[in-house]
Amino acid sequence: MIPKITFRDVVRTFPVKGGTFTALDGVSLDIADEEFVTVVGPSGCGKSTLLGMAAGLDEPTGGEVLVDGAPVTGPGPERGVIFQQYALFPWLTVRRNVEFGLRLADLPAEERRTRAQRAIDLVGLTDFADALPKTLSGGMKQRCAIARAYAVDPTVLLMDEPFGALDALTRVQLQDQLLDTWSQDRRTVLFITHDVDEAVYLARRVVVMAARPGRIHKIVDVDLPYPRTEEIRLSPEFSRIRNEVWHSVYHQSPAAV
Incomplete structure (x- = not known):
């Protein structure tokens, strides 16, 4: 089966004074149809750049981005x-x-x-x-x-820190609302966040990015049932996964960041 979204050896560089800055380097990722994937990582790891290329608002310097097996060449209603x-x-x-x-x-x-x-x-x-x-x-x-x-x-929803400006209580309420909407009318979701708890609560898989240059550091499966509830958020298994993602984000070795 063809993945809904494919990043294949994606590289994105930007010209800077005296050379180039590599925002992404060799990112490869497949996202299945109707899958909910979150991306988390330190500032400067290229999360938003990755989403922008899936949206067709930016293009890779190397590699390719595909939706339904077709190269992304610009924005589209899907x-x-x-x-x-x-x-x-x-x-x-x-x-x-x-x-x-x-x-x-x-x-x-x-x-x-x-x-x-x-x-x-x-x-x-x-x-x-x-x-x-x-x-x-x-x-x-x-x-x-x-x-x-x-x-x-659309068949794909690309969400870049959509709850980042909200207070903590509203943010949690919107997470539940989003999952309720997704459960009623499934879409493939790529969701960018800085919040580790949010990343784990929403996703089937959490993609942890490393910076300088931006690349995939680790992918963590979230083996928790839907619908997600407060009981799940407070469960030992949620804490275990959350701690794994937290450690992967904030305790990367110096060589990885």
Whole structure:
């Protein structure tokens, strides 16, 4: 079976004064259809660069990035991208924000409304469909951004620190909301985070990156059942996996960072 996302010997360098900076060096990774994978690592390890290439917002210096076996040559509707900043249009209601990508696709008005409403219901914003972003909390704004990504029916969700700007309680609530949405309407998810607990709680696999140059240091399987619950978060097995990932991120040998 062809992996949903493939990074094959990916290298990304940037010109700097006096030479080049290698952000990624020889990264290879396969992500299966409907798999939830998180990527965690020290600052400067190339996490966001990796996601940007999957999104088609950047391109590798060497190697290749594939989706469904085809090279990524630019952005595409099959890949929804969600950033840390909500990027909502402040003058549009939740419904209009969610419909935005559907308007770009020139879908009929009735289909736009139906698909947008389904996405709004999926993320629990039904009662706020006609609200403006300024009236929403940070967590609700991010749910709106997730609904906008879902509305265009992507097969892949690429999420770059989407909960990084939220307070701790809201962040945990949004993790549960995201997993609930994912369980109802499966997508392949590549999720970038700095938070080890978040990485373990969400994923089937955690990819631990090493920096300078950015590369895969370790891949940790998360053998915990879905749905994930508070009981799982507090379980000894969660702690064991969390400690393994934490040690892999923060106790890499000097040669690896």
